[in-house]
Structures are given as structure tokens and as C-alpha cells.
Amino acid sequence: MKRVVITGAGTINALGLNVPDTMAAMQNGRCGIGKLEFRDVERLSIQIGGQVKNFPPPERYNRQQLSLYDRFTQFTLDAAEQAISQSGLVFSGELSAKAGVVLGTAGGGVSTWDDNYRAVYEEGKNRVHPFVVPKLMNNAAASHVSMEHNLKGPSFTVSTACASSNHAMAQAFAMVRSGMAPAMVTGGSESMLCFGGVKAWEGLRVMSRDACRPFSANRNGMVQGEGAGIFVFEEYEHARARGADILCEVAGFAMTSDASDIVTPSKAGAARAMKGALQDAQINADQVGYINAHGTGTAANDKTECAAVADVFGPHADRLMISSTKSMHGHLIGGTGAVELLACIMALRDGVIAPTIGYQEPDPECALDVVPNEARDAKVSIVLSNAFAFGGLNAVIALRKV
Amino acid sequence: MSIQDQVIRILAEQAVLEPSDVTMDSTLEDLGIDSMGVVESIFAIEEVFDISVPFNANQPADSDFDISSVASIVAGIKRLKAEQG
Numbered sequence: 001m002k003r004v005v006i007t008g009a010g011t012i013n014a015l016g017l018n019v020p021d022t023m024a025a026m027q028n029g030r031c032g033i034g035k036l037e038f039r040d041v042e043r044l045s046i047q048i049g050g051q052v053k054n055f056p057p058p059e060r061y062n063r064q065q066l067s068l069y070d071r072f073t074q075f076t077l078d079a080a081e082q083a084i085s086q087s088g089l090v091f092s093g094e095l096s097a098k099a100g101v102v103l104g105t106a107g108g109g110v111s112t113w114d115d116n117y118r119a120v121y122e123e124g125k126n127r128v129h130p131f132v133v134p135k136l137m138n139n140a141a142a143s144h145v146s147m148e149h150n151l152k153g154p155s156f157t158v159s160t161a162c163a164s165s166n167h168a169m170a171q172a173f174a175m176v177r178s179g180m181a182p183a184m185v186t187g188g189s190e191s192m193l194c195f196g197g198v199k200a201w202e203g204l205r206v207m208s209r210d211a212c213r214p215f216s217a218n219r220n221g222m223v224q225g226e227g228a229g230i231f232v233f234e235e236y237e238h239a240r241a242r243g244a245d246i247l248c249e250v251a252g253f254a255m256t257s258d259a260s261d262i263v264t265p266s267k268a269g270a271a272r273a274m275k276g277a278l279q280d281a282q283i284n285a286d287q288v289g290y291i292n293a294h295g296t297g298t299a300a301n302d303k304t305e306c307a308a309v310a311d312v313f314g315p316h317a318d319r320l321m322i323s324s325t326k327s328m329h330g331h332l333i334g335g336t337g338a339v340e341l342l343a344c345i346m347a348l349r350d351g352v353i354a355p356t357i358g359y360q361e362p363d364p365e366c367a368l369d370v371v372p373n374e375a376r377d378a379k380v381s382i383v384l385s386n387a388f389a390f391g392g393l394n395a396v397i398a399l400r401k402v
Numbered sequence: 403m404s405i406q407d408q409v410i411r412i413l414a415e416q417a418v419l420e421p422s423d424v425t426m427d428s429t430l431e432d433l434g435i436d437s438m439g440v441v442e443s444i445f446a447i448e449e450v451f452d453i454s455v456p457f458n459a460n461q462p463a464d465s466d467f468d469i470s471s472v473a474s475i476v477a478g479i480k481r482l483k484a485e486q487g
Binding site: 264299300 | 437438441444457460461464
């Protein structure tokens, strides 16, 4: 089996339009959540989110591109450009033939659906733009990345709600590890911050009206975000041979299914996924220094996740750090694991643990070191990134310092 | 139909019970309505009474709408209707 490393990273999210700005915001515990701005927002009872502002800049995409690129594709293309450019890879010849792109999204072109339903239902129009279908399809972003960067290997989109990008990255990792592809572009993207997207979430009654406060006793729900995180996963020797800057190693992963409930999380399913990732990476539980939590800020997730961590790590659960950066960038649904991977890279590479901000009151059911409110300097060599989706589908990735 | 009878009908349907099995003292737990069932019941109440019920599933106890029994739900609806004018 081959070793797999990350040689490029890119992002667009509420904290920043690139990786350095996002990491700086995480380090400073800055909150990217604010008042939502879009049509009909006044008809929503939830009016906050981690919305990406000032993107795309004027002329970033031309008129023809905008007729094909939903916002989730725009985020993806920009983040992919950043990641591939950082990696220094140019996809041509055999590399181009074997390298592909596997991305996660839960909703795909949600605002394209929303805009066009509004046009035909509310405004009574009988005609929509000819490219509505290729614009909204869940694989649009992956396809445009493949076209833009000449990626001709295995390419597809994974959709497992809030675990989509972790499932996608696990898939890309498996492909590089097996020798099937020398490099893969992977990650995820989401853009549900439009009237219909937020209205649907309101219905579940799990959204907070004021802030995302994971693990805090007074937490009152999740806050949605939007954006993308894209990475270049590359075979270790391939990266070394060309002198690439290695951000960290992807050490292993595991996926599990709760097979129990469509929305309520299961401690056992989450614990099996974390344990499986440790086994796959051949890591002892006490080597893990930091976990980037799923940490949605809902009553159900946070206590279940903490109980699962306690189960898997035993006494070491009290020594490791676990934080939820959703408190800063919101929950990016299908793109969330990808943006959260940046906090893992920052922990391994820079020795800075991103905080859980908005933390106000300890909760005995979440009695772990959640790195409250302020980032911490700490040397860690192994980290985990958790994602637990509606539908009971879990994916955990283990990363190692190189 | 009175508010009380309509609430009983909504909860009975959610719990797959006969309306006669639902009393004013019943709690949602007694009726076997779980957290998803609660959210669906509140949706049905909002639709039937044309009101907006302030309810957050993360902190049912802190919500400004008491769902501890059929009677408290009926009282909550009456208050919301009155506030609506």
C-alpha cells in the first residue's frame, strides 16, 4: 500500500477566501457567522449563517461561465484552483489520465433549483434557462474541475448529507493508497444559503437563531454555513520525487452506518467509525492529540459525540483536545469535513489548535477539553476529523504529521 | 371542532391511537410520540391553527411553548391565537 500526503489546499468559506485567511481566523477565534443576505430572508425565522461575502469578485467568472456555474460550483472551482496551484502539479500525459476528482456535496445546486422554482411557480413563467439541469446537478462541480484541470481519471460526486466530503476524501485516499491514481483532487462544497435551502432546515427545528455554541450547556442548535474545501491528495513518493511541500499525511479512514435512525445520531456508530479509523491507520488511541469534532451545536450531536469519544479513548479522552470550528464558519453540510480538515492541517503543521468559540457554560455531558474560545499552541502528531451525517452515515479520517 | 378536540385529533393521528385514548392529562411521552413526532405534531398544529409556534427541539424546556401535556399544548395555542388578535 502507498502512503498518501496532502500537497495542496484551497478554500472559500465565511472565514476567508483562501487558506491563510481561514487559518488566521481560526487562530484568532473569529466568528464568520452573521446576518444572512438574500431575497426573501425576512420571511425566515432563522436569519443568521456563515455566509460567504464578496464572492465571486466581479469578472471572476464570465457571463457564459455564470450560466453554468451554480454557487457551489463557483466555490469549488476557486478552491480547486488554489489547491492545485499550491501543489504545483500540472495534469498532463499519464498523470492526467489517472488522476481524477472526487467531491462531496449534499444539495448540489440548491439555489439554482430555488431560483427556477420561484420563476415557474411564483412568477408564473413558463420557460427556464437551457442550462438549468447541468447547472444544478450534484456532479457539476466535479465535472467542471475535471475540465478546468484536465483530470481524466476516476471522477464522481458523493452525497451523504453532512458526511459527504469526508466520504469523498476517504474515497480519494483509498484510490491513491491502492496505487490506482498517483494523485486525486478531493474535498467538498455546499451552498444552501438561499430562501428554500434555509426554509427546509427551519422545519427540523434544530437551528439556532443567535449562535452556534458547540458543547456549551446553553447551546441551542446549529447554524448553516457555505463554501468549499478542496485538496490535492498525492502518493508520497510521487510528491517527494518532485520536491513538493507536504502539508500532512492522510493516515487512514473508516466509514460506518448506524442502521438505526434517519436523524438521531448513535454513539455506537460514531465510536465504531473513530475506532475503525485508528485501526486503519495503525494508530494507538493514546497517540491522538486532537479531534476536529462534528460538533454541530445541537443537543443530540454534541452529547452523543462526546460519549463516543469517551468510549473509544477511555482515560485518554480527558487528555486529548477536541474542538468544533463550526462555531466560526457554521455547518457547511456536505462541504463541512473539507473546510474542517484545514483545522487539522493547522494543528499538525503549525501546532495551533483551533478553538470552539461561543463557549459559555460547561455541560457535564460534554466534559472534554473542547479548547474553549481561544486557540492553543500544542504539538500534536496525530489528529482525527469526524463527520456524522443524517441517515446515520459516519466517516472519520485520521491524519499524521510528516 | 374545539381547539382541544383538534389537538387531540392531531396527536392521536401522530401516535396512531384513537382520539378517545388521548386525554388532557396525557403527556407526549405517554402517547409514544418521540422527538421527531413532536416536531411533526407542532408542524400540524401550526398548519391547522395558522399560528407560528416558538419551539426549538434542542431545548424543549426553554422554548416559549409548553409541550408537557395535551392541556398545556391547548393552553399554548389559545395564548398564541389570542396574541394574534
